[in-house]
Amino acid sequence: MTVVLKRASDKASIDKLLDALPKKSKFNAHRYCGVLNLHLLPLAIQKAMRDEWE
Numbered sequence: 277m278t279v280v281l282k283r284a285s286d287k288a289s290i291d292k293l294l295d296a297l298p299k300k301s302k303f304n305a306h307r308y309c310g311v312l313n314l315h316l317l318p319l320a321i322q323k324a325m326r327d328e329w330e
Contacts, residue, residue: 277297277298279293279297281293
């Protein structure tokens with residue numbers, strides 16, 4: 277969303293504009309902890325991905 281600020285706007289009016297914006301929920305990273313099942317060691321996967329260019 278875009279908010280247009282005028283040069284003469286003071287802090288109170290800017291805060292009022294920002295408070296009127298819809299709130300977004302934060303990303304919950306803990307929800308995905310332990311979801312990825314690895315069959316190889318992470319270092320081996322990284323090495324294999326880097327060797328794809330050769």
